[in-house]
Amino acid sequence: MDTAEIRRRFLAHFEQNTTVGGHAAVPSASLLLDDPNLLFVNAGMVPFKPYFLGQETPPYPRATSVQKCVRTPDIEDVGKTTRHGTFFEMCGNFSFGDYFKEGAIELAWDLVTKPLADGGWGLEESRLYPSVYADDPEAMALWKKVTGLPEERILRLGKRENYWSMGVPGPGGPCSEILYDRGSSYGPDFDPASLGPDMPVDLEDRLLEIWNLVFMQEELSAVRSKEDFDVVGPLPKKNIDTGMGLERVAFLLQGRENMYDIDVMFPVIEKAQELSGRRYEAGNHDDDVRFRVVADHVRSSMMLIGDGVTPGNEGRGYVLRRLLRRAVRSMRLLGCEDRVLPELMPVSRDKMGETYDNLHRDWDRISTVAYAEEDAFRQTLRSGTQIFDLATTEVKNTGGTVLPGERAFALHDTYGFPIDLTLEMAAEQGLQVDEDGFRRLMQEQRDRAKADAKAKKGAHRDAAAYREVADAMGAAVQFTGYDTVVDEGTVRGIVAAGGVVDAAGEGDEIELVLDRTPFYAEGGGQLADQGVIELANGAVLEVRDVQSPITGLVVHRAKVLSGEVTPGVAALSKVDTERRLAISRSHTATHMVHKAFRDALGETATQAGSENSPGRFRFDFSATGAVPGSVMEDVEATVNAVILEDLAVHAEIMSQREAVASGAMALFGEKYGDRVRVVSVGDWARELCGGTHAGSSGRLGVIKLLGEASIGSGVRRVEALVGTDAYRFLAREHVLVAQLSEALKARPEELPERVNDLVERLRAAEKEIEKHRVGRLLAAGGELAAGAADVGGVRLVAHRVDGAAAGDVRTLALDVRGRLPGDQPGAVVVIGAADGKVSVVAALNDLAQERGLSANDLVRAVAPFVEGRGGGKADVAQGGGSDASRIDEALAAVTAAVSGSA
Structure with a gap:
């Protein structure tokens, strides 16, 4: 049975179930979710975590999914065993306060044992061993009831194996696993009744866990480790979360040895x-x-x-x-x-x-x-x-x-x-x-990363105050900002540093929740609105930021300018209209530029991020290299032509399927519901988008691309101006061009050629100056060679050159060496000082090397005096330092070194 068929049977089993009711088949979420604790989705339950944590109300009582997952802590162990992998697919079924232990056990046992002809997996019951948490007699009784297995066939395991938590305060509970016995060739024989509380290591390959059933029934606090936590009490609603590794079942049903052998x-x-x-x-x-x-x-x-x-x-x-x-x-x-x-x-x-x-x-x-x-x-x-x-x-x-x-x-x-x-x-x-040293440094790096991740685990606690307000409201905040920038509402909650508060006064920084608001919360690359909120009791608040910390809730981060803020008071919200319009123009421009780049560079030029600010925007997209100037010009010309057409910008609500069929673009990493909002610029550009936009393309005025650059492998960033900001930029450019034309006595169209001519003449002059400078430097070479000292039979030149950089010092040293007599041992050491840096070069001829001298040794003799280091070969070596005050002592040390060697 191929993997696709195993996946299909799993979903069909739960969708069509009549015992506890059909499950909503939920497509796999993206591997990228907005979770402060996770880089990637690493378990099938992650997309449902807001439901388990009580942060959001689930739209269905039962669900099933096959979720894409990536786990990365053990990357270096991948391949060393056949159990480790990074990407995998997790099959799961979930109950949100609906069925509980008995239903979960029945559903799982039925699928794994049901004959192939009936849509099951047909695994032999004799090879299957359920396990329960040792302190969960209810699960033991249910397994016996559902499966008919004797108690000694059901393993009792401890917290390490069979108790589940998320590693942070929140829901937890005992687990049951379904283990598959692969036979005596994979491990020693065993007595099921005597196993526990931990699974013996030598049985891990033989007793293969294929399915884990988590019974969320307790609320945990002070979670110190997997086995060390406090139980606050029972959850108000009990939930089911199961996980079945698709690859593990695949290699069993395909008769393979491990996950790497599957189809x-x-x-x-x-x-x-x-x-x-x-x-x-x-x-x-x-x-x-x-x-x-x-x-x-x-x-x-x-x-x-x-x-x-x-x-x-x-x-x-x-x-x-x-x-x-x-x-x-x-x-x-x-x-x-x-x-x-x-x-x-x-x-x-x-x-x-x-x-x-x-x-x-x-x-x-x-x-x-x-x-x-x-x-x-x-x-x-x-x-x-x-x-x-x-x-x-x-x-x-x-x-x-x-x-x-x-x-x-x-x-x-x-x-x-x-x-x-x-x-x-x-x-x-x-x-x-030194592998030990390497591993130690790697571990230090991992420890720093873990400490950083641990510091972020408080994010779930931060949502508690927002959840409290949302639960009290009983409905999502209504956003009215698509149609108006002024609206009436009522204060429904106040959040301050300590959590939910009953009142706030002048000077307080708070997060205000209204039942309806025209303020746009930051999202999709669009910056938040700003403005003021006036309460019926006379209080006034300045809104500086707007966010949506949990689904359905909008919070206004504001400062109380005057009066007192209390729940239940009527509020008049006034968005800063000029800012809103400027941001909306930028957002529409981003859509247009995205479309133009895809037309110019191909479908691979997909948006990878954006920021829409008042009057300007940045747009990131996938590209393998720099964007040619001609393409930038074409894109700018295209979008400005669309501006002149004054195409209507309109939004429609439709299903995701309908949106994709209509040609609308969906962006990676964005979270979309079943119903989506599609924004179109005429019939030219269409994207899924929840942001605000200009009424028509003509209202943008003009778009000016400022340039593009790399921000990472395969990603380019374009920055641009829109509307009045673009006009002001172009006006400044016009003034600058006029000034250059006047200074160079040339028409604007002649400026590039005139400037290039000036640059070429400057380069030629610099080359001529450099030629004369090097000539003067080398002119001293003959004199230095002629004045070489005889040190123990070695012709030695130890010379200081102030104002000379590393390249000049090397050139001079090699030139002097070439001028020394070829029939005598010769050594040259030149030390230069320029801009606070010291450069050292030693050069020896063959006879000096035969005498036992080494250029490398001479550079090392200099290094302590100039606070530096260096090295090289026996004939030529070089180095550098930072202390020029002892160069004369360094040269004396060179003479001593040559004398001692001789």
Whole structure:
């Protein structure tokens, strides 16, 4: 049974269930959700977390889903075992205060044991072992009742295995797992009745957990660890959250050994074998690990890019970059030096695309991002190799045999150079790597990241006050700002630093909630409205920001200018109209520029972020390189032509399916409901958007693109002005052009040629000046060579040059060495000082080296006097320092060193 069919049967089982009622089949959410605790969705329940936490009211009592998930804490362990992976799919069924333990057990047991012909999975009951939390006798009784199994067939496990919490205060409860016995070849025989409280390590492969049923029944506080927390009491509503690993069930039903052998994974390994000429033997030797890394990371990277992630140096982008580079590096270690992602990723696309059609629809963008990152990494490998060579040279020159951990860490962290590659290349040089030092620095980095993540875990507590206000209201705040900028409402809640308050006075900073508001809350790239709110009792508030901290709630962050604010008072909201109109023009302009860039560069030029401010906007989009100037000109001309057409801007509410069918663009990472708002500029540009817009394109006046630049791998940023701000900019440009025309006595159209001519003449003059300067410098070379001192039979020139930079010092030293007699040992050391920096170059001829002298040693003799360092080869070495006050002492040290060597 292929993976797609297993997924289909799972959803159908719950949609069509008649025992507890049909479940709403919820499509997989994006891997990117706005959760302060998570980089990515890492469990099937994450999209439903607001319902479990009581932050939002669920729209259905029962749901089922197959959710895309990514877990990243164990990236470095991927491939080392067949259990670790980053991307996976979690099948789940959920009850929000509806059915509870008995219903969950019945539904799960029915699906796994139901014959294939009846739509089930047909697993043998004799191989299935339920487990319960040791302190949950209710679950034990229900498992016996539902399955007919004797008590000794049901495992009793402790908190570590069978109690669930989110790691923060909130709901928790005991679990039951369904374990599948894979047989004696996967672990020792066991007595089910004697197992507990922890699952023995040697049974983890034999007793494979395929399904976890979480019975949310308790409210937890002071969560200190997985096994250490306080139970406040029972939840007012009991919930069900189950998770079944699709890949685990797939390899059981497909008769495979592990997740890497299933139909959606193994084809990538097959392709990697073909490219590398090596064999995958499903074991644990190095090549097997690399094949598994490739299969996992290629799929994970593709799914992340598909959901809008682009490679970067922090957060989600950094995780994606690591995955892509680990895949490429693993193929390199398998012997593939050429580009590999164009061969591997389409294989994964064809398998995963059977379910996720966006992989085919957005393939141009996905592949462009992935292949550009591979090319960038190949360049990193080349430059990193140069840094590595310098590091190993320093180690060897000092007689060392170990590359310091901090150098290996710098190669990894700063230059993106993988530690495995550092180890491999160091071995080729006959060196070891201080792995302990490297691991220590890596752990320190992880600890800092964990501390940062832990600091963010209070985010759920922050929502409590908002939830209290929302629950008291009983309905969502009504936004009326599409139709008006002045509206009446009533104060429904006041939130201050300590939570919900009953009143606020003059000077207080508060968050005010009204039952209806024309103020737009920041979202979708559009900045929030500002303005004033006047209360019927005479109080006045200045609104500085507007946010929507939980779904359905709008809070006005305001300062009380006068009077007292209390709930129940009528309020008159007045939006700053000039600001609103300016922001709305910017938002409409962003849609237009997005459309124009997609027309000019292709469908891969997809929006990756934006900010719509009064009179200006920035627009980020996917691109593999700089946008040609001609394209920028064409885009600007296109959008300004649309402005002249004065196309009507209108909004419609429709289903997501209807919106996509109409050609509307949906942006990555945005959360859309079943009903969406589609904003159109005539019939030209259509996007899903909840923001405010100009009434027609003509109201924008003019759009001026200021320029574009890179903000990360594969992402470009355009900044632009709109309306009056664009006019003022153009007016200033006109004045500047007029001034230049007057100064250069040229017409405006002649200015580029005239300025280029001036620049070329300036460059020619600078070259001539440089030529004369170098000539004067070298003119002293003959005199210095002629005046070389005889130090123990060595012709030595030790000379100071003030005002000379590193390049000049090297040029002079090599010139003087070339002028020394060829039949005598000769050594030259020149020290220059310029702009607070000291430069040192030592150059020796062959006879001096035969006498045992080394340029490297001479530079090291100078280093302590100039607070510097340096090195090189026996014939030429150079260095630098920061203290010019002891240069004369340094030159004396050179003479002493040569004398001592002689």
